[in-house]
Each structure stands twice: as structure tokens, then as C-alpha cells.
Amino acid sequence: MIPHFILPSNLQLKAHTIYSSPGELCINTCAYQKYSVCPICKKKSIRIHSRYFRTLLDLPISGHITKVKLRARKYFCDNIACPRKIFTERFHCEIKPYYRRLMRSNDLLFKMALELGGNKGASISGYVGLPVSPSTILRVIKRVNIQPNSLTSGVIGVDDWAFKKGRTYGTVIVDLKRKEVIDLLPDRESGTLAEWLKKHPEIKTVSRDRYGPYALGIKAGAPQANQVADRFHLLLNLGEATKRIFQSKGKELREIFKLYNDPKSERSTSAETEQPAKRVLEIVEPNISTANNSVARKYLFDKVKELHGNGITLRQIARITKLARGTVRRYVLMDSLTKRQSRSSTNLDAFINFLLMEENRGKTYRELHETIVEMGFNGKYTQFCHKMNEVYQMQPFTRTKTVTPIVAKTWSPARLSLMLYMELEQIKGNDDKEFLKLLFDKFPQIKQLEQQVKGFKRLFQSKQDGLLKNWIDEAIKSECGLKNFAKNLIKDYQAVNNAVITSISNGQVEGQVNRIKNIKRKMYGKAGFELLRKMVLAKSA
Numbered sequence: 001m002i003p004h005f006i007l008p009s010n011l012q013l014k015a016h017t018i019y020s021s022p023g024e025l026c027i028n029t030c031a032y033q034k035y036s037v038c039p040i041c042k043k044k045s046i047r048i049h050s051r052y053f054r055t056l057l058d059l060p061i062s063g064h065i066t067k068v069k070l071r072a073r074k075y076f077c078d079n080i081a082c083p084r085k086i087f088t089e090r091f092h093c094e095i096k097p098y099y100r101r102l103m104r105s106n107d108l109l110f111k112m113a114l115e116l117g118g119n120k121g122a123s124i125s126g127y128v129g130l131p132v133s134p135s136t137i138l139r140v141i142k143r144v145n146i147q148p149n150s151l152t153s154g155v156i157g158v159d160d161w162a163f164k165k166g167r168t169y170g171t172v173i174v175d176l177k178r179k180e181v182i183d184l185l186p187d188r189e190s191g192t193l194a195e196w197l198k199k200h201p202e203i204k205t206v207s208r209d210r211y212g213p214y215a216l217g218i219k220a221g222a223p224q225a226n227q228v229a230d231r232f233h234l235l236l237n238l239g240e241a242t243k244r245i246f247q248s249k250g251k252e253l254r255e256i257f258k259l260y261n262d263p264k265s266e267r268s269t270s271a272e273t274e275q276p277a278k279r280v281l282e283i284v285e286p287n288i289s290t291a292n293n294s295v296a297r298k299y300l301f302d303k304v305k306e307l308h309g310n311g312i313t314l315r316q317i318a319r320i321t322k323l324a325r326g327t328v329r330r331y332v333l334m335d336s337l338t339k340r341q342s343r344s345s346t347n348l349d350a351f352i353n354f355l356l357m358e359e360n361r362g363k364t365y366r367e368l369h370e371t372i373v374e375m376g377f378n379g380k381y382t383q384f385c386h387k388m389n390e391v392y393q394m395q396p397f398t399r400t401k402t403v404t405p406i407v408a409k410t411w412s413p414a415r416l417s418l419m420l421y422m423e424l425e426q427i428k429g430n431d432d433k434e435f436l437k438l439l440f441d442k443f444p445q446i447k448q449l450e451q452q453v454k455g456f457k458r459l460f461q462s463k464q465d466g467l468l469k470n471w472i473d474e475a476i477k478s479e480c481g482l483k484n485f486a487k488n489l490i491k492d493y494q495a496v497n498n499a500v501i502t503s504i505s506n507g508q509v510e511g512q513v514n515r516i517k518n519i520k521r522k523m524y525g526k527a528g529f530e531l532l533r534k535m536v537l538a539k540s541a
Helices: 103-128 134-143 190-198 212-221 231-247 250-261 267-273 295-309 314-321 325-333 348-355 365-375 381-393 413-421 430-442 444-462 467-477 483-491 493-501 507-522 529-540
Strands: 013-021 024-031 048-061 064-076 086-088 155-164 168-175 180-185 205-208 226-229
Touching (some): 013 064, 048 103, 103 507, 155 507, 168 507, 180 190, 180 529, 212 226, 231 413, 231 444, 250 430, 295 314, 295 325, 314 325, 348 381, 348 413, 365 381, 365 413, 444 493, 467 483
Parallel strands (some): 024 064, 155 205, 205 226
Antiparallel strands (some): 048 064, 064 086
16 A cells, blocks of 8 residues: 655645566656646546656655656547637646646755755755756756845844955845845945945845945935944044054054064163163154065064174074075075065065964964964965965074074064054053053054044943044044044044944844855855746745
8 A cells, every 4th residue: 555645745746556676666657637727728637638647756665766657648638719729738736738747846946955055955966865066956946936025123234245355346235123134235345235225125224344435325215314423434434543553654664573572672771771762653644655665674674794704604584584495595595585576475574573473382283374364464375375385394593502593573564553452451562562561652643543443442332422422522632643534534423423323234144244154165166147036035935
């Protein structure tokens, strides 16, 4: 006896026989519905023309591929006005014309496709007993009509996502209360966003980053909505401004590096026994980046020259400065440090000391690369791996009885910017704390810069209206170098102030952007916009 639950209960099919072959299970069935409906004129017909066989894939049973061999019928259409004279038997569910699978198995493929994409979905489908090709997986998704929600909660977030990083971008719109993607837009132009917003008059609040076209698009498409600048991007902009300040003061920083690394220096007691230096550091917002000739690189060049002049061998200089011997040899032969011209060059030398710190041991290359990218590293991951392999291949320095080398310590502008942002208890390294103390003692305006940076950070914790205006006024009057940054905040004052006094942020949007990246990776980056949009919306519904 054939169990009744093998076939769908809402389908008028009767199983006659069932047999198995290696890896397959075949069920012979026939339909017993009394009539069929013409697909053209919708008239019922009971007059049978002929019979034919269809083979349909069903859900797997015990890991076996299940095939339903259906003896279907063709009917005459007796409606004289209908152009169709003969039509195949129609079913109200589960079986569709021209389909080679039951709809319940098609639904399973659709769910697998959303989770795994084309190639992976096809691979897993073969293991579960429903083998299809990657192209079939994609066709299953394309057939499903998925539309975005017509209404939102009124609080949305907007951000861009990359088709191809650095070249082509789209826009993702997220409902911040429901925590789901509402829609994807094919570009990040202000006009496209404005047209979408005009269709959603219920929107009252929009969170965004500081990308100018988004601000214009929101103003044109939803003038009634309050704009909220993202706190993370505001702090990121502040860090970039602080880094540029340090980059513009290379000469002063090299002097501090030399003073800090000088073994004869009495920096630990100079603050107590001597009067502080009267030199005033004039800090301005620079227009030109000096990333190719970093402060650390210039200092190490001078250090190599000094050590070589004292008769130290090239091998020992390499151990002291943490440079490759080839670099040391090249520095010795050079009269002055030239600016790097190669397009493939990076500023990794500025981060070598940070990467070799005790706290970074045991971390993977990927983790280290992500860390220094946030600190200002301008190279690719492969360049980073190649350079780090060279660094780790260097043999440990063997100390002699007569020479005790001192490793030169340097700090990149990005690292210094991050240290100003951090609280004292968050700075783990003693070297970092000592260098900051020396820097503050020699240049009081850096201390003023630190106070401004931490004051801006505390704005988002207090949530009080009016504090932002006071901070901007102080930054413009001070000589710490944040004048241009403060003036830019005035241009977008209302959105920045809303970020200060409200708890709305773009964090949920950034998470959805990461999910879009994962979906793209599953499809090996070959998904067009319509297919990608459909996959994102289907998984958000």
C-alpha cells in the first residue's frame, strides 16, 4: 500500500505503483479530477482528447531523488468562440504548465537560492536530492515577483553600497524601526533618492552620512523630514582632520621622535626640574598630504644616517630601526630622502612598530590589515601580506657585549590621531602614554587639540541641545587647527545637531550594507542590479 502523504494532499492525484532504482524513487500516478478549465476562455471541459506522460521532480524521500510520473490528459475546448481547440490538463495548485517540478520543491529551491546563491545552491541541491544547475537556481529567483513595502515606519536610514568599489555605487534604504531593507536604488544620485522619497510622504526622519547628494535629495524629496547625520562618520571626519594636522607638522614631530629615542635624554625628569619650553606650535589645516614621505620615514632616514656615521654596521642598523638591510643600504647611499613616485608604494613603514607590538602577536594578517586601514594605511591586502612576510623573515638580533641597540620608536599621524581620541585608561602601551606626555609638554596646543577632540566625543553622550554651538565657537576661536572642520559643521548644522540630541544612528544601515556584501560574494559578484535587489528584498521580508 502506498502511503497517502507521499503526494500533496490538495492535489487530485492517485498513485498506482512505486519502485526504486539506485538513488531514485519513481511514483506512477494519474489524475482523477472530473474536468479541466480552458486557459483561454476559462470554460470547463469534460471531453478528453488524449493522454500523455509528464515527469515531475518532487521533494526528496530519505535522500532519494523522487520523480512523479504523471499520466496527464488533453481536453477538447467545446467553446466555438475560443481559438484554442485542444489544451492540456490544468491543476489548481502544485503543478503548473511546462514546469518540471512540483511547486513545493520549487519553493524549497527558492529558499536555498536566497541563502546560498547560484553555484553553492546548485551544489547543495545535489546533496539533498533535488539536483539542478546554477542557471536554474537563478531562474527560480527571477520568476518570483518581489516588491518593496509600500509604507514605512517613518524613520529610515540611507547609505551607499558598492557594485564595484571605487567605481559604481548604489543606495540602500533601511527602515530603522523594523530593521529591514525597504528598497535598493541603482545609483547614489540626489535625483533618484528624491523621486523615491516623493512616493513615501509618511517619512519624518532620515539618517544619513555626510555625502552631499543625499542631503540635497532628502531636502528635495522629503522637505518635511528631519535629517540626522551619522555619529560614526562625524567622528571619522574629525579623525581625518586631526591626522592632517599631524601630517602638516612633520618637522616638529621628528624633533620629538629624536628626543624620545635619545638614550641620553632626561625626558622623565625634565618636566619637574626644568621650565617648559616656550616654543609655540602654530597648527593650521593643511591642503597638501605628505603621506608618501611620512614623518616616521623621514625620522628613520635621519636615524640611519646618524648610526652609520657612528660606525654601526648595516646589519645592526637594520635591527635597531626595524628596516630591511636593502632599505638601510639605500638610505646610506642617498644624500637626501626623495619622495616615492611608484603608484604601488604604500605607507606601511609608518605602522611597522605598531604591528610588531606585543598586543598584536597572534592576530591574523586580515585582522592586522583591517586595523591599520582604519588608522590610515593606503595599500592593498596583498601588498600588506608581502611586506609583512619580509618583516617576519628577518632573523632576531643577536646582542653583543659591546653594543646594546635601542629600537627606534615612531608614531604615524593616524596613530597619534587615534591616541588623542582615546581616554588615558584605554591606551595600553606605556610608550604611547610617555610619548603623549612628552608631546603635550613640548607643544601645549596639542593638548588643546586633545581637549577639543574629546569634547566633541562627549557631545554625543550628553544629548543636550546647544552644546554643539558652543563647541563650534570654541573650535573656531582656538588655535588647535580644527577651524575648517568646525566651519564645515555649520554648513550641515541641523543634521549634526540632530545627531547630538537624538539616539538615531546609521548603525543598522551599515549592518545591512555588510549583508549585501555577503549576498554579492555568494553570487561571485555576478549578480545584476535587479537580481541582487530581489535577493535582498526577499530576505528582508
